[in-house]
Amino acid sequence: MVLQSKQALFLTRQRARHNRPLTHRVHRTTPKPGNIDREHNYPDTRYEHFLASAIATYPHFAEAARKRKNLGNLLHDAVAESNKWQHGGNTHFGALILLLPLAMAEGNTVKAHEIVKKTTTEDAIHFYQAFKEADVNVPKVSKLSLHDQNATIEIHREKKTLYQLMQIAETYDEIAREWTHRFPLTREAHKLLVNHTKNQNADINEAIVQTYLEILKTEPDTFIQTKHNRKTAIQTSKQAANIINQIKKEGYANTLPEIKKFDTHLLSEKINPGSTADIIIAGLFLLLLGGYRY
Numbered sequence: 001m002v003l004q005s006k007q008a009l010f011l012t013r014q015r016a017r018h019n020r021p022l023t024h025r026v027h028r029t030t031p032k033p034g035n036i037d038r039e040h041n042y043p044d045t046r047y048e049h050f051l052a053s054a055i056a057t058y059p060h061f062a063e064a065a066r067k068r069k070n071l072g073n074l075l076h077d078a079v080a081e082s083n084k085w086q087h088g089g090n091t092h093f094g095a096l097i098l099l100l101p102l103a104m105a106e107g108n109t110v111k112a113h114e115i116v117k118k119t120t121t122e123d124a125i126h127f128y129q130a131f132k133e134a135d136v137n138v139p140k141v142s143k144l145s146l147h148d149q150n151a152t153i154e155i156h157r158e159k160k161t162l163y164q165l166m167q168i169a170e171t172y173d174e175i176a177r178e179w180t181h182r183f184p185l186t187r188e189a190h191k192l193l194v195n196h197t198k199n200q201n202a203d204i205n206e207a208i209v210q211t212y213l214e215i216l217k218t219e220p221d222t223f224i225q226t227k228h229n230r231k232t233a234i235q236t237s238k239q240a241a242n243i244i245n246q247i248k249k250e251g252y253a254n255t256l257p258e259i260k261k262f263d264t265h266l267l268s269e270k271i272n273p274g275s276t277a278d279i280i281i282a283g284l285f286l287l288l289l290g291g292y293r294y
Contacts, residue, residue, distance in 0.1 A: 034266030049088025072123030189283025
């Protein structure tokens, strides 16, 4: 029994190492409304930038699975490595925040929450350094702003941990909220993906898009809110809800024209549900870690 347990743990860690680049390539290849994918690029960021970044950060997920570095170091190193191999800007910051603790926890969200709760002030400082290098779009706040060059001094003085910073950010950032609330949307995305892929003939692309729309319907995207406003985020969620209702009534294939129309609208208005995409990556990571193959 002990041998079997050790073997199972080894296989899980091995999957945690290998699943990340596969996770992102499957996710990014699937055309999702408003996102960069194999059919759409942005002026400064292309599909290929995401692929390069996904491959480049693989060694840091191997490190995460082996638990040889703390979370802040892993995040900072992964961002730095991503930037070495592509010039498309921020490709994976939100996804890395979710996936690295999940990789450290072998996909167990309870363990992942325990890991993030134990983060340190050093992790917080590495996080700020990684943010600066990734050039992430976040809201400006009055205290401990990620845009404030002196924030790390204050963090060190107040001995703030990275988890405590996420607690501050959870009111306006759904990725931070994943950390502080035990990865609820990640678990929901995983549950939906499992449900949509349980049929042997299920199409992984359809499963990802439908799950993406279901999460977007439920949770107004905070990246949209940051880049545009709360009203736009809520309206986008309502549009996603309408499409999900149509899928339930008419099926995915018959709703595909509406999905494509929604995609065109979001791209033309530069509305990118980026936080939702990060959640889907995390859910897909758990799906693949659980043994799903297509």
